[in-house]
Amino acid sequence: MTTISTSAIDTLRSRLTTAIIYTPGTDGYEESLVRWSDTGRKRAGVVVQPIDPRDIQAALLWAREEDIDIAVKGGGHSTAGTSSSDGGLVIDLSRMNKVTVDCTNNTITAQGGATWKEVDNGGALHNLVTVGGTVNHTGVGGLTLGAGYGWLSGQLGLTIDNLLSVSVVLADGSLVKASATEHPELFWGLRGAGYNFGVAVEFTYQAYERANPVYAGLMAFPPHQLEEVIQLLNGLLAEPDSRAGAMCFFAQAPDGSGPMVIVICFYDGTKEEGQAQFAGFLALEPVLNTVDMIPYATVNTLQNPSATYGDRKAFKGIFFEPPLDPKFVRSIFDDFMAKLKSEPDLKASAIILEFIDMRKICEVPLSATAFASRNSTQNGLLALRWTDASKDLEHRAWAREAQAKWKAELDAQVKGHETGEYVPQYINYAEPGDSVVPNIYGENLARLQRVKSQYDPTNVFNKMHPISVAPSN
Ligand SMILES: Cc1cc2nc3c(=O)[nH]c(=O)nc-3n(C[C@H](O)[C@H](O)[C@H](O)COP(=O)(O)OP(=O)(O)OC[C@H]3O[C@@H](n4cnc5c(N)ncnc54)[C@H](O)[C@@H]3O)c2cc1C
Known part of the structure; x- marks a missing residue:
C-alpha cells in the first residue's frame, strides 16, 4: 500500500470546492470507512465526499495524475470491498442522496449516492413506485448498475428496464448524460455492466402510479x-x-x-x-x-x-x-x-x-x-x-x-x-472472482469490450467484474 504525500493531498484540496475530505487521522475518517459488512472496510488514503459533480471530476483527474487507485462508494453494501480502496482514493457519494419526483412525466430522479429508502419514500409521497431493491438501505448505485431485481420485477422488469437516463463522470473527467438518444452505446453498457464506465451521479427512472397497499x-x-x-x-x-x-x-x-x-x-x-x-x-x-x-x-x-x-x-x-x-x-x-x-x-x-x-x-x-x-x-x-x-x-x-x-x-x-x-x-x-460465474457478460462480452475501450480504455473503473479491453486491430 503506497502512502499519498501531503503535497498531493494539498493539491487535491486546492482543486475541490464543496467536497468534504478525510485522510487517516482526521476527524470522521474512521466513520467514512464504515461499510455494510466489515469485510468491505479498507483503509483509504483519502476519502472525498462530494455534493457537486465538479468535485468528482477534479478528484478523479487528480487520482489519475497521481496514479492512485480509485474506488466509488454508493450505498456501501459490497461484501467484497469493491467500494473501498487500500490506500487510494474513495469517491464516497453518500452526501449525494437527493431524490426528486416529476409527477407530470411520472419519473423519479435519484443522485448516485441515494438509497432505495429515499426513492421509495420520495415516490410514496406522490403514489409513485419504481423497481428497486428489497432491502431499502442498499444503494441505488450498485444495484442499478448491475441490473436490479425487486418485488415489482414480475410486472415491470428489472431496474434497468425502467432506467431512462444516467449522468456519469467518465474516466477522462467529462460529465455526460447517457440515454436511448445520448451516448446510446454507453447507456447500453451501463445497463448491466455499469460499474465499468464511470461515476454515476444521477439516475432517472420511469415511475408508476400505485396508490393502494x-x-x-x-x-x-x-x-x-x-x-x-x-x-x-x-x-x-x-x-x-x-x-x-x-x-x-x-x-x-x-x-x-x-x-x-x-x-x-x-x-x-x-x-x-x-x-x-x-x-x-x-x-x-x-x-x-x-x-x-x-x-x-x-x-x-x-x-x-x-x-x-x-x-x-x-x-x-x-x-x-x-x-x-x-x-x-x-x-x-x-x-x-x-x-x-x-x-x-x-x-x-x-x-x-x-x-x-x-x-x-x-x-x-x-x-x-x-x-x-x-x-x-x-x-x-x-x-x-x-x-x-x-x-x-x-x-x-x-x-x-x-x-x-x-x-x-x-x-x-x-x-x-x-x-x-x-x-x-x-x-x-456474484462476488468478483466467483468461480461459479465464469462468463458473467455472456454473449454481450464482445460489444461490452468495444464500449469499454471507447469510454474507459485504461480500465480506471476496475473493481467490480472488470471488462477486459478489446485489443486494437
Ligand atoms: C442486504 C442486501 C440486499 C440486497 N437486495 C437486493 C435486491 O433486492 N435486488 C438486487 O438486485 N440486488 C440486491 N442486493 C445486491 C446489490 O444490488 C449489490 O450488492 C449492489 O452492488 C449494492 O450497491 P451499493 O451501492 O449499496 O454498494 P457499494 O458497495 O457502494 O457498490 C457496489 C459496487 O457498485 C459501484 N457503485 C456503487 N454506486 C456507484 C455509482 N453511483 N457510480 C459508479 N459505481 C458505483 C461500487 O464502486 C461497487 O463496485 C442486495 C445486497 C445486499 C447487501
Missing part, C-alpha cells in the same frame, strides 16, 4: 414442513402471476428456538387476491404470520431487522432452475443447519432463495441491454455472517463448497451446459 409480510414454518413449502414455491412459478413474488429464507429463529423456514410473500393486489395466491401456505398454518396489507415502501423494510450493518459477511450467489427438487433442498437445509450448529458464530447466516416471475424480464431481448442473464434461472444467496476475522478464509472456503453444490444441481438441470455453454448468472450476486 400491497399484500405482503412474513410466514414462518418449522423445518419438517420444508418440502411442502418448496413445492408451494415451485407452484408459484409453475403457474406464474406477474403480481406475485416470494423469498424463502433458511435461518435460525432470532429467539434461539432453532432452524426455521421463512417465506416473505408479496402480492400487488387486494387482500382477497393475495390470500388466494398464498392459500397453500396459509393452509400449512405457519407458526408466525405477519402478512397484511401494507404500503409498498414498507415491504422493502421487512428484511431490515436481519440485514443490519456490522459483523463480517460473505454473499455467495446461488442460482437454480425451477422447479427445485425438495430432496436436494432438504440436503442443503440439513447441511446448512449442521454448519450453524457447529459454528455458533455463524448463527445469523441465511440461505435466501427468490421466486420471481421472469417472463417480463425475458421479454427484453438479450442484446437490448448489457445484462446477459435474462433467463428462467432464479437467484439466491448464501449469506454468511460472523464476527471472528481469523475465520474469514475458512468460512469463505465453506461457502464456496456449498455454492458448488448449487452449481452442480444447476448444471444437471440446464441443458445448454451440456454443450459447453454457460448460462450467465446475476452479476450483482
